[in-house]
Amino acid sequence: DAGVTQSPTHLIKTRGQHVTLRCSPISGHKSVSWYQQVLGQGPQFIFQYYEKEERGRGNFPDRFSARQFPNYSSELNVNALLLGDSALYLCASSLGQGNSPLHFGNGTRLTVT
Amino acid sequence: GQQVMQIPQYQHVQEGEDFTTYCNSSTTLSNIQWYKQRPGGHPVFLIQLVKSGEVKKQKRLTFQFGEAKKNSSLHITATQTTDVGTYFCAGNAGNMLTFGGGTRLMVKP
Numbered sequence: 001d002a003g004v005t006q007s008p009t010h011l012i013k014t015r016g017q018h019v020t021l022r023c024s025p026i027s028g029h030k031s032v033s034w035y036q037q038v039l040g041q042g043p044q045f046i047f048q049y050y051e052k053e054e055r056g057r058g059n060f061p062d063r064f065s066a067r068q069f070p071n072y073s074s075e076l077n078v079n080a081l082l083l084g085d086s087a088l089y090l091c092a093s094s095l096g097q098g099n100s101p102l103h104f105g106n107g108t109r110l111t112v113t
Numbered sequence: 114g115q116q117v118m119q120i121p122q123y124q125h126v127q128e129g130e131d132f133t134t135y136c137n138s139s140t141t142l143s144n145i146q147w148y149k150q151r152p153g154g155h156p157v158f159l160i161q162l163v164k165s166g167e168v169k170k171q172k173r174l175t176f177q178f179g180e181a182k183k184n185s186s187l188h189i190t191a192t193q194t195t196d197v198g199t200y201f202c203a204g205n206a207g208n209m210l211t212f213g214g215g216t217r218l219m220v221k222p
Contacts (some may be wrong), residue, residue, distance in 0.1 A: 033210070042119075043156065056209045059114065065170035090155060097164075099144055099205055104155040111143050 002026070004093050004105035012111045013081050021076040021108045025093030031055075032074040033102060034066055035090040043090055050097040051076055078110075086112045114141045117204045119213035127221050132189040134216035136202035144205045145178055145185045150215070151198040192220050 011020050025032050031050040035043035045058035049068035063079045064067045072093075078085055088107045094100035116139040126132050136145065144163045148156035160169055162178035162185060170177045175188045185202055199215040 037213075042117075042214045045209050045211060048209070055205070057217075058209065096137065099161075100144060101158040101161055102148075102156075103158065106155050 004091055004103055006089075006091050006108050008104035008108060009106065010109045010111075012113060014113055015081055015083060017081050018077065018079050019081060019110060021078075021089050021110075022090075023074045023076070023091030023093075023105060025072050025074070025091075026103055027111070029093035029095055029103070030072055031094045031097050031100065032068055032072065033092045033094070034074070034076045035092065036060075036087045037090055037107070039087075048097065055097050080110075081112045083112050086110060115204065115206050115209070115211045117202060117211045117213040119202060119216050121216055122214065123217045123219070125221065126192050127220045128194060129191050129209045132192050132196070132218055134187050134200050134202075134218075136185045136187075136204075138204045138206075138211075138215050140183070140204075140206050140207055142182050142204040145182075145201045146205065146210065147176060147185075147187055148201045148203060148212075149198050150201065154198075156201060189218075192218070194220050194222050196220055 008020045034046040035049040037043045047066045048056035052068045066076045068074045090107045092102035092104045118152045146161045147159040167178040173190045197219045201215045203210045203212045
């Protein structure tokens with residue numbers, strides 16, 4: 001079975017631009033969560049979606065948005081990119097919301113110049 | 114908001130020595146999860162603890178959940194070079210899983 005897949009793997013953008021990151025969960029998983037991981041730090045929670053509805057949101061500005069599609073895949077959008085948005089963006093899927101263990105993808109490495 | 118702290122931030126050990134990382138939450142948790150991230154990789158789920166005072170073992174790894182469900186520890190006996198990586202605890206209070214800053218383990222052969 002395929003694990004969580006994320007695309008692209010690497011991305012270089014300029015300040016002020018917009019970016020869309022994509023994630024396909026493990027088959028059968030209905031929950032997708034997005035995390036931002038800055039080098040040397042732990043993953044920071046951005047969003048959780050379950051059954052296509054937002055179920056949790058971390059302390060990130062409105063420039064960050066996400067959605068989940070009927071096939072449970074998800075997109076994370078970031079507008080008006082800042083240098084500080086440079087990070088590894090991790091998508092994780094789980095069977096349910098809340099207490100279920102997370103299965104992470106390999107992440108998208110975003111560099112903003 | 115909920116905060117999860119881990120100590121130490123880094124730990125160098127000689128192969129064969131023991132290693133322990135500690136995790137503390139500012140709020141009572143419904144459960145705690147542990148993940149391992151190898152250099153250049155992504156976090157991989159190790160275990161989940163749910164009950165107050167729970168202890169679980171996976172070969173050389175021992176995980177504990179505190180009585181008050183606000184702290185946890187991971188102990189590795191006789192470290193091996195394959196144990197290298199960053200170990201994260203993640204506390205669950207509601208629908209949000211909050212990760213600690215991690216403890217980076219380095220093992221000298």
